[in-house]
Amino acid sequence: MSASLWCDEEGRVSQKPQLRAQWDPSMSGGRVINRLLQSEERYLLSPLYISLIQREPHRREELAKWVLEVCSECGCEESVYALSVSLLDRFLSASLSLPVSPLCLSAACILIASKVTGSEPVSAGNLCAAANFCFLPNNLRDMERVVLATLRWDVAVVTPHDFLPHFLFSLERERVEEDGQTDRDSQALLSTLRRHVDTLVAMCVCDSRFLGIPPSLISAAALNAALSGLGSKGLQLGTNELATLCQIDLGVLQYYTELIEGALTEHLRSGPRERKMCPEVEKEEEALEEIDTERASTPTDLREIDF
Template sequence: MEHQLLCCEGEPIRRAYKDSNLINDRVLQTMLRSEENCLPSLSYFKCVQKEILPSMRKIVATWMLEVCAENLQMELLVLNKLKWDLASVTPHDFIEHFLSKLPIPNESKQIIRKHAQTFVALCATDVKFISNPPSMIAAGSMAAAVHGLHLGNSNNFLSYQPLTDFLSQIIKCDPDCLRACQEQIESLLETSLRQVQHNSISPETKTVEDELDLSCTPTDVRDVNL
């Protein structure tokens, strides 16, 4: 009898199980204290990372999110070259703590987690959020996710004002500051969506627009022979 191999199919990426012992108030308070030491200086790009301009942050962050996530070795090489320390507290560290305190079903937590993580990644591409502590970005992303999913319509606790007040009490910040951060995140999302829609214009429409732009070019410029 020929030997047969038994193939067990499973998830290609092996992930560690979440440790519930780490989702408690003691760990949360420790992260809130330590994030003050991890917050980069406002003059970071002028004094430390001089070769990366603030306008280039989106390009670098987007490239790292898309490419380096697929290659851990490449990610470590890039981080070492840029001298970026990822051992510090990040917004992703706070998301699970916030979700554990929300009185909602696990199904709702799963979709909120996914949307909040997307907002956090989006904030990493914009230099305007560099002065915000990770806890505020996480809380603003969480509030923006709940607001965008319209979960407050069926749950008063998740409505705009109660949720903002609740999250601001957890991270010990002013509710107005958190609300401003949330609005800034939502504005960033709208801008990103408009850019995606603009880039997805059909080739025919783009050709017509290019012709219109060309016709508006001054005659003396078009007649220049290079």
């Protein structure tokens, strides 16, 4: 008698997208954040890989942008993109070599990430079509096995998106403690803040300069950069509180906040050229440009931005 644990999505037709359960605020707090901080240390990349990529970052960033394009086309959650690139980096860090088809490797990482953290797995056929059928579904599944074997099936990686709900919950709790209630304006502001931070995190995930930085620090720095433009309006979680939650030095958090803001400006300067190369990421570019435009006109007020 043989048994297979292989997850085969072939022939699986979904009539409607699956719904993800709402985030449970009771599952937040210092204990949960501390556990995430301990877990993220297991998935740090090797210094050798980081140094090699930062010498010639273009190939890796091209793959990361292609992953973003595919995730956008397939309607994946933001966490799927971050996990896909994390799996890609971990595989390359372990092997220090690209396979014959880098797109097949990237597609395999998307396939795994969509199964782990997505509410609806991306089909193998869609991934092959996104790569103009430079590989077949059988090749993709073989590559999936290679990635899983290389990573020893340890694919539930901690990403910046794992920290965001806990940081935002602390933000909302500060609002409740001050005013004694929550209102629609506060919820709308938190929603805008989340979309803003998701855009900045996606930019950091793609940028090779942020390789090796712990996910908690990327999440906190992106949130701090967003807060600096949103103004207070009753949201009083400042840099000190974020540094305490991440258990890092205040100066380190401020440094990476400024680094993200500088990367945003630099990223927008090359926006027109990148849109011609990859039209599907134009929406992401426009979101970043809208952030930068609002900062230039009213540096302390981003409340009118709609992401």
